[in-house]
Amino acid sequence: MGCFHSKVTRHEDPIELASQTAFTVSEVEALFELFKSISSSVIDDGLINKEEFQLALFMNKKKENIFANRIFDLFDAKKKGVIDFGDFVRALNIFHPNASQEDKTDFAFKLYDMDGTGFIERNEVKLMLIALLCESEMKLGDEIIEAILDKTFLDADINQDGKIDILEWQNLVARNPSLLKIMTLPYLRDTTTAFPSFVFNSKVDEVAA
Amino acid sequence: MAGIKNDEWFKQDYSPAVPDDDEEDTYFDDEAFSMSEMAYDGNKSPESPTLINAFQLIGMSSYLDLSGFFEKEDVSERKIRFTSNHSAKDLVARIQDIATEMGFRVQMKNRRLKATREHRGQKCVGNLSIAAEVFEISPSLYVVELRKSYGDSTVYRQLCTKLSKDLGVPMGQGQGLISIEA
Numbered sequence: 001m002g003c004f005h006s007k008v009t010r011h012e013d014p015i016e017l018a019s020q021t022a023f024t025v026s027e028v029e030a031l032f033e034l035f036k037s038i039s040s041s042v043i044d045d046g047l048i049n050k051e052e053f054q055l056a057l058f059m060n061k062k063k064e065n066i067f068a069n070r071i072f073d074l075f076d077a078k079k080k081g082v083i084d085f086g087d088f089v090r091a092l093n094i095f096h097p098n099a100s101q102e103d104k105t106d107f108a109f110k111l112y113d114m115d116g117t118g119f120i121e122r123n124e125v126k127l128m129l130i131a132l133l134c135e136s137e138m139k140l141g142d143e144i145i146e147a148i149l150d151k152t153f154l155d156a157d158i159n160q161d162g163k164i165d166i167l168e169w170q171n172l173v174a175r176n177p178s179l180l181k182i183m184t185l186p187y188l189r190d191t192t193t194a195f196p197s198f199v200f201n202s203k204v205d206e207v208a209a
Numbered sequence: 210m211a212g213i214k215n216d217e218w219f220k221q222d223y224s225p226a227v228p229d230d231d232e233e234d235t236y237f238d239d240e241a242f243s244m245s246e247m248a249y250d251g252n253k254s255p256e257s258p259t260l261i262n263a264f265q266l267i268g269m270s271s272y273l274d275l276s277g278f279f280e281k282e283d284v285s286e287r288k289i290r291f292t293s294n295h296s297a298k299d300l301v302a303r304i305q306d307i308a309t310e311m312g313f314r315v316q317m318k319n320r321r322l323k324a325t326r327e328h329r330g331q332k333c334v335g336n337l338s339i340a341a342e343v344f345e346i347s348p349s350l351y352v353v354e355l356r357k358s359y360g361d362s363t364v365y366r367q368l369c370t371k372l373s374k375d376l377g378v379p380m381g382q383g384q385g386l387i388s389i390e391a
Binding site: 034038057059065071092095111125128129131132135138140144147149152155172179181182187 | 346
């Protein structure tokens, strides 16, 4: 078990964090190893800033992205512009396979409600769609984009006010569980089987045994 | 229990549960899902792909994929998406053919396809499991998402290249096959 006090930052106690989350103490300690490597990649201060966050996830992609920004903001629960270890563990907890559908649904809602108005507006969805298309180098005409939006809002916007509120979102997700696919990281089911070079190695060991 | 597992009857079409694919189970309730999609458009057969919901498309973004924390390789090494003008049925059939040719065991579940190649007793080498899914954007435009569940990166790249090449005949609007990665 490593030292939990870096030069600059005091980290939350792993036992405390384990009690708040689906992780065991060992798993929290394993997450700390991950956290250490991410948080020291640009500035070694025991905190993850935006650049370190993006580097960890997207390697060579350092340019701004609305989704990456939004996820960072949600991890940064205390709105300090940096993610501390407690933030990190609590946020990842929501991605744990055992986390509640409710928590995952809420997180996803906040994710897509980019401006935090409490509603997912049509223009926000359009923006996200366009961002996805850019990223994927897919070209879709405006008519198709509008058709997709029409179909989505027909399905989701029950009171037809042009925006999706949390209840409508919960309803949509209940009918389309795969929309929460992004909210689960299977890796977390067995966090202690270390990273970075990990999952399939241990799996093959099981098969060969 | 062991007796049952050893019986030929059981072994037929039996594939051991693959832990890594639990991600399918945690969010994917097949019955409910296919039922709701059916209700949406009664004319669609159970085998046809779903019309895409904006959030399904958005969810494909690599920037919403946190597995980067746990994987050394770049996202493009384990997930690709491409568009195609081929019909969904065509796409699924061709992917199945190509995978089978390359020695994969293919399973189909609704609009998803899982292909696995495993050499028992041989660590790692040549083993690969992938999942593919076809989404309809419009009647003439489909998106195929291909994800590596686990295994050999080289084999994965080989499979992707083959699929891209074979399914990538540009048609009409010049959309054709666009390799997507982020």
